[in-house]
Amino acid sequence: MANTSRSSKPINKGQTQPNTKVRKLRTKIKKSKNNLKHKTAPTKGIRSYSRHRQKAKKRKTLATSMFVAVTLLSSAGMVIAIGWISILFIFNPQMVSWLNPFLPEWAQITSGSKKPHTLKQIKAQIKRQKRISGKILPLENNTDESFLLPIYLDRKNCNSDCKYIVELRTYQRATDFEWQSSIEKYYHLTNNFAVTGPEEFEVIAPLVEAGIEENPGSTIALPVTEIKRFEKDAPKSGIWYYLRGNRSSGSNLTAYGYILHYNLKRRKLQTMISWTSPTGDLPQWQQVTGDGDKELVIRQTIGLEPRLRIYQTKPSEFVINPITLAEITLKPPALKDRAYKNALLIARNGLWTPSNKWLQFIKKQQKAKITPAAQAQIDLISEHSQLTKKLADTSWASPSQQVLAYLIDGRWGEALKVFEALPQNPAEIRNLLKSDTGRIESRIDAALEVNPNRSEVQAWKALIIASKQSTNQGYYWLKTQSNISKTSQTYIQKLLAQI
Structure with a gap:
């Protein structure tokens, strides 16, 4: 009995069977898919960066939302706490006495x-x-x-x-x-x-x-x-x-x-x-x-x-x-004006009345420039001047007290007249000048600083040097002063002869 086959067509030599071709084609398609799946695309880096930015943006938005939520909750809590403390402060302040360390002394709550x-x-x-x-x-x-x-x-x-x-x-x-x-x-x-x-x-x-x-x-x-x-x-x-x-x-x-x-x-x-x-x-x-x-x-x-x-x-x-x-003090001068500064200089050294006269003149000339601070200094000097004038206007039984009252008030010429009226007994005036602790000499020096040519003040400077040191020192000082006229030198020499 002859053998039978599934195919009626004979297989030629060198020809691939149909099933084999299909398998090869499927294998190629599978490889192509695998290649496409594992192949790196040229735009992969851009897509990855974009995805990273989106994720970061989402995280930032989430953090902001959480911060806003926490802030709102904290603010609400603070408002509630402050309101509650206020209620306690009104109806039962002793319950909030723990606030005392944070309050000024005048506002502290009595415990x-x-x-x-x-x-x-x-x-x-x-x-x-x-x-x-x-x-x-x-x-x-x-x-x-x-x-x-x-x-x-x-x-x-x-x-x-x-x-x-x-x-x-x-x-x-x-x-x-x-x-x-x-x-x-x-x-x-x-x-x-x-x-x-x-x-x-x-x-x-x-x-x-x-x-x-x-x-x-x-x-x-x-x-x-x-x-x-x-x-x-x-x-x-x-x-x-x-x-x-x-x-x-x-x-x-x-x-x-x-x-x-x-x-x-x-x-x-x-x-x-x-x-x-x-x-x-x-x-x-x-x-x-x-x-x-x-x-x-x-x-x-x-x-x-x-x-x-x-x-x-x-x-x-x-x-x-x-x-x-x-x-109210006299330092610093309230005005930068030179005449005003000189007036305060002699006031600081006790010449209240000459200073007051000078300042009243300045005040008339520069009324618009007088500040409240300057006016306070002027008034302070005026108050002192009233006292020295009152003392100088008093008739003193002692010539030395009268001379002292005149010198304190800056009445140089009137003080010299009292001295000249005592030619037989100058020891009282000499002792007054010799025992001076500085209040007379400081007035003399201040007066000479602002006006070195005034002969009455020059005379008292020579007399106080002669009284404290010696008559020869008084003469020596007189000779060394180039701003003293010959007439004044002759007059002062006669005064020195009396001391």
Whole structure:
């Protein structure tokens, strides 16, 4: 039996079967797909960079959104917290007393541990401390809503002024409902500070400068024994007080102390300046510069030598007490004008009246240029000039005192007339010039500095040299001065012959 086949067609030699061709074609297609799949495209780097930027942008947007959300949540939290603190501050302030370290002293919240007390309780506590309650000084329109209380200690082994002030306190009536509704009045302590008097060397400084006290003084604090309110002429910006003590030395009674100011808005008591007066005069408020408020005047005149310290009230940047006392001084000159500077130069050396005359002339000539600071200096000089003029116009029994009063006021010619009227007894004037500690000679030198050609001043310069050194030295000085005329030299030589 003949063999049968699946294909009826015979297979020629060298010819590939159809199934084999299909397989090869499929293999090629598969390879092409694989090649295309793994082949690196020329734009692959650009596409990768673009995808990276998009991802970064998405991250940045997400971070911004989160930051805005956190900020809004924090702000809302702060608003809620501040609102809650405000409510507590109004209805129960003691619950927020932890804020005190972050608040100024005047705004601090009274904690529960600092509860108010009655006046009886306050005095009892002071007594337990072995101290003495002083006289109550009312604050704020003299009502019992607030008051100042000085506290004293006793000095041992003393004959007078045995009590001295060691502390000052101010109290304000409690306004809390709990205490306000009580029959008795309760008070919160609003200020308290220790009081230490000024040191001795500071108190006697004017006496040392005048040569009355030889000992310059110690650093021992002197006691203050009195506190009083300025009832008259004080500025209306708050309440003004003075603390006072006294120091006796021979026939001299020196008063000293402090000036205090109470700020009504801040309820703050503060020390402003210390003061001393070798004549025992209390500080006074008086009109000096013509401003709205009067000035504080402290008198330190000793003998014929006038000295005033004058203070103006000025605004201050200090929040708790935005007011200060600024002393009017002659340095630096308030105007750059040369004549004005020369006028202040002779005033600083004690020639108050010549300086005042000069300044009044300058004021007329340059009225538009006179600033408030310059006017204050002019007024300070005018106040001193009034004192020296009054002393010079007084008839003195002693020729030397009369000469001294004239020289202090710059009346050179009138002083020479008194000297010339004593040809038989010049020793009194010679002793006056010889014992001069500088107040006469400094005036002479200042006058010669601004006008070296004035013969009356030249004469007194020669006389003071002759008195302090020798007559020959007076003649020698006279010969060395080229700006002295022959007529003046002859006149001064006759004066030197008398000394």
